[in-house]
Amino acid sequence: MIDVSDLAYEYPSRRALDGVSLRVAPQTITALVGPNGAGKTTLLRCLAALAPPYAGTVTIDGLDTTAAPREIHARLGYLPDFFGLYDALSVRRCLTYAGWSHGIAPALTATAVETAARRVGLLDRLETPAGELSRGLRQRLAIGQAIVHEPKVLLLDEPAAGLDPQARRDLSTLLLALKDEGMTLVVSSHILSELEDYCSDMIIIEAGRIVGGKAIKVRDVERPRYMLELGTARSDLADFLKGAGIDVIEAGGFEIRSLDTMYLPGWRPATFNYWGTAVAR
Numbered sequence: 337m338i339d340v341s342d343l344a345y346e347y348p349s350r351r352a353l354d355g356v357s358l359r360v361a362p363q364t365i366t367a368l369v370g371p372n373g374a375g376k377t378t379l380l381r382c383l384a385a386l387a388p389p390y391a392g393t394v395t396i397d398g399l400d401t402t403a404a405p406r407e408i409h410a411r412l413g414y415l416p417d418f419f420g421l422y423d424a425l426s427v428r429r430c431l432t433y434a435g436w437s438h439g440i441a442p443a444l445t446a447t448a449v450e451t452a453a454r455r456v457g458l459l460d461r462l463e464t465p466a467g468e469l470s471r472g473l474r475q476r477l478a479i480g481q482a483i484v485h486e487p488k489v490l491l492l493d494e495p496a497a498g499l500d501p502q503a504r505r506d507l508s509t510l511l512l513a514l515k516d517e518g519m520t521l522v523v524s525s526h527i528l529s530e531l532e533d534y535c536s537d538m539i540i541i542e543a544g545r546i547v548g549g550k551a552i553k554v555r556d557v558e559r560p561r562y563m564l565e566l567g568t569a570r571s572d573l574a575d576f577l578k579g580a581g582i583d584v585i586e587a588g589g590f591e592i593r594s595l596d597t598m599y600l601p602g603w604r605p606a607t608f609n610y611w612g613t614a615v616a617r
């Protein structure tokens with residue numbers, strides 16, 4: 337569905353992508369993982385036919401992004417990392433506006449809007465102004481705007497950023513449902529702990545180059561697993577747990593912030609009440 341071959345992209349002052357090649361199979365969810373400045377946003381913009389390659393090729397659904405950007409925009413939805421919503425407009429009007437922007441005929445727009453609202457779970461909020469939605473629901477509306485034209489491919493730049501654990505779980509459920517309905521998704525993130533909830537593949541990018549990738553095993557729901565919700569920030573928690581002989585499945589090597597989550601196999605919740613509450617999943 338997505339083919340990238342030897343892609344390079346340059347900003348005036350620096351080369352942001354260099355020799356990037358990758359392939360994304362249809363109806364999968366691929367995680368694009370890397371530290372700040374690695375090139376994730378630039379790569380997503382190249383995939384979305386918003387940034388023309390300096391060298392190499394990007395093909396989406398058989399179409400070259402340089403030769404056919406408009407056809408690709410019709411087949412693709414893109415959620416930028418900092419998306420904007422018209423706060424004064426209702427959910428219905430936001431989705432209608434997005435539908436018209438994507439060229440949906442006026443006679444078909446009402447149905448497209450209700451379908452998108454249903455897919456993102458906002459059918460009961462159609463008349464609510466976007467400015468009155470919670471952060472998680474705003475994220476859903478932004479995704480609704482990106483899928484109102486029924487794209488085959490959906491690109492999401494850090495969609496879980498700023499969401500609380502419950503909203504992140506809801507997001508995982510939504511992304512899996514979109515995949516099951518036939519979509520191909522690429523999701524950039526640095527919150528590694530959630531990726532195995534919904535991603536089938538992972539691509540690791542650093543300093544503009546692909547440095548790794550792997551198929552992610554679908555989470556085994558039978559395996560005992562606990563989620564730790566931190567009430568207080570503790571940047572050395574992962575090291576502390578490792579030192580105590582606890583097998584941390586994913587703490588990511590990133591700073592663990594308040595309310596971030598970690599997954600620990602076979603771990604007894606009572607041991608760590610010192611930091612907060614543990615929830616069995």
Ligand code: ATP
Nearest residue numbers: 347348349352370371372373374375376377378379
């Ligand atoms: P983050 O996780 O912080 O969003 P990222 O992995 O998405 O980072 P990019 O935003 O793609 O990384 O940036 C890749 C590199 O290109 C960085 O070194 C960044 O400083 C640089 N860059 C990004 N946008 C521009 C720009 N408009 N002009 C010049 N350099 C830029």
